[in-house]
Amino acid sequence: MTYSVGTAHERRRESTRLGVLLMTLTVFGPVSMDLYLPALPALTVELGAATSTAQLTVTACLIGLAGGQLIAGPLSDRFGRRRPLLIGVIAYVVVSVLCAVSPTVEVLVAARAVQGLAGGVGIVIAQAAGRDVYAGGALIRFYGRLTVIGGLAAVIGPLLGGALTTLMDWRGLFLVLAGIGVAILLWVAAGFGETLPVEGRTSGGFARVAADMRVLFGDRGFVGAVFVQGLVNAALFAYLSGATYVLQGVYGLSPFQYALAFGLNSAGFALCGYLAGLGSERWSIPGTLIVGVAMAGAGGLGLLTAGLVHVPLAVVLVSLVLLVGGTAVTTPPSTTIALADYPQFAGTASSILGAARFAFGGIVAPLVGVAGSLSILPLGVVTTGSVVLAAIVGIVFLVARRSGSSNSVGTITDGEISCVEQS
Secondary structure, X not given: OEOOOOOHHHHHHHHHHHHHHHHHHOOHHHHHHHOOHHXXXXXHHHOOOOHHHHHHHHXXXXXXXXXXXXXXXXXXXXXXXXXXXXXXXXXXXXXXXXXXXXXOHHHHHHHHHHHHHHHHHHHHHHHHHHXXXXXXXXXXXXXXXXXXXXXXHHHHHHHXXXXXXXXXXXXXXXXXXXXXXXXXXXXXXXXXXXXXXXXXXXXXXXXXXXXXXXXXXXXXXHHHHHHXXXXXXXXXXXXXXXXXXXXHHHOOOOHHHHHHHHHHHHHHHHHHHHHHHHHHHHXXXXXXXXXXXXXXXXXXXXXXXXXXXXXXXXXXXXXXXXHHHHHHHHHHHHHHHHHOOOHHHHHHHHHHHHHHHHHXXXXXXXXXXXXXXXXXXXXXXXXXXXXXXXXXXXXXXXXXXXXXXXXXXXXXXXXXXXXXXXX
16 A cells, blocks of 8 residues: 555554554664673674674674665665565574574675665665655654664663573574564564655666666755764774774673673764754754764764773773764754755665675674774774864865755645654
């Protein structure tokens, strides 16, 4: 079925149900990344892998998440959102089981890449379907809530992973991921109708996709938003890859203590994402973006300082909170800038945005382990460098945008598709 216009009350109910499901789809990335992180050192020992090689399991998932979005976004513009989503969730369940039975780190790295490919489908379709059904202030609020739910998933993931490590090994954690995938599959099959009607779909195959991408990359605002979000998220993923070694190896935290510290950071991520949605809607989209980049930069500098001189654990934790909080603040405004003007191929635009986020993260994640598991300096260098580049890109591509477009993200009209959220 497709979502259709009804009474205002029916649209609100339909919007709420769909919004909850779309936000749930965003747990693919954070949960896939975070659930097994407390067990990463144990995984490294069991499989006899070097630290940098074990971190490739993170990198492979990130690159897969990027590639999956690049594939699923244009396909969802062509064939609708429902079919690609069902295929992606089924594949996610199967490959999560394959991760659990991997005999070597090399096999696990390959399986994680495919797991990322499948998981990327849910992320890109959640963003694109949101653009199908929301506009104006409702669209900004939706992207803010996507950020929040991603942060909450990141809270639940490591906390659950840390608790589960007392009951099972890392293989069992991947079976838990498979079970989560099954639950989401059942929900999608029963509760996700088509959000993109046939008349709104693209045609023309690869040539049309290439034409759409030329339009997108010709827009300075889109390009700037993609690179700013990608570079800031590169700093975040460097943290995801390296924090487990820093907090457990350098500061001696247990897996459960690490999960608590990670949960604190993720709670900050969720809170900052919520506040960023409000700030973007009620204050200024570019202003909120600037605040986010500044916060992330302060966190990176704190970690760089910790790599140069010994600092108490509290300094590192505050720096991490600033880093992840700043990433959360940049997400709603940069996503709105990137997607709001392109409802006609929201899937393709969303896929590029999401691919940049995870591809940049996949590139930098192994760099934090080049000095071994007992050094913070590479993490500080990577996070600071990534945020500085994001600031430069923002100045070059976004500052010169039309002054009248700072909060112009589309308007809700009578022709908007069905379940636009009511203010």
